[in-house]
Amino acid sequence: MTAGAAAGADRLRFRSAAVSHGRGPTAVPRFGQVTVDVRASDPLSREGVVAQLRPRPEVRLLGSPGSEARVLVLVADTVDDDVHVQLRHTQRTSETRTVLIPTQITAQQLVSVAECGIGGIIRRADATPEHLVDVICSVALGQGHLPGDLLAQLFTEVGRVQREVLGPRGWHTTQISTRERDVLRLLAEGHDTAQIAKVLCFSVRTIKGTLQGVMDRFQLPNRTAAVAYAMRQGLI
Structure with a gap:
């Protein structure tokens, strides 16, 4: 094959692998074809997605449900207990990332699947x-x-949970309480324990x-390390 013919073949391959939504083409990932496992609550839905993906050169469908896929495509009418079980099992037992295709999803369900390590919806x-x-x-x-x-919706729901559920109990989504934040902030400003207590x-x-609880939870050796950790994480 001549150099010109090879270049033409490369351009053709890129076009066939491209995906366009007005944002320009998306090339095949650097590791080659993406191995994909498709699961659904009913056979008809699964076959529909499989039929869409089978001709695409960017992906390689796996025939066995137990095979190690880079991406799991999970199709469901709603986010029920079975969906949560599959998501948690995938998160715990493999490095497979999940794309969820629901017919409908509520804000609370959105938070719950985010906790299960979902990759995309x-x-x-x-x-x-x-x-x-x-x-x-x-x-x-x-x-x-x-x-x-x-x-x-996700941002709104997380804010609501912080405001209505965690905040009144002194908890925070950043894993430190309001009291812990205040203590660490004053410690960072140079106050000693007696002054902070006052x-x-x-x-x-x-x-x-309170300080010991922070050090134990984040496995920090001393108060200086606790302050440094809180500052690095943007907690104070």
Whole structure:
């Protein structure tokens, strides 16, 4: 094959592997074809997705459910207990990332699947072959995908949980409580234990216990390390 013919073949291959949504083409991932396992709550839904993916050069469908796939495509009408079981099992037992295709999903369900390590979500109505392959390749590369309106719902729901559930109990989504944050902030400003206890109106014993709790939870050797960790993580 001449150099010109080879270049033409390469261009043809790139076009056949491209996915376009007005954002330009998406090339085949650097590791080659993405191995994909498709599962669904009913055979008809599974066969529909398989039929969409089979002709695509970007993916390679695995025939055995037990095979190690880079991406699991999970099709479901709603996010029920069976979906959570499959998501948690995949998260615990493999490095496979999951693309969920639900018919409908609520804000609370969105938070619950996020906790299960979901890689991407596509509504079933939006799951065209091009869009599905685009998301599969992105998720395989370690990226995530969430429709804009669902992302807004996720932010709103996380804020609601913090405001109505965690906040009144002194907890926080950053894994430190309001009291812990206040103690670490004052410690970072140079106050000693007695001064912190006076400012926050707690006993010295309570302040020491609070600091020890942070050090134990994050496996930090001393108070200086606790302050440094909190600052690195943006907690104070």
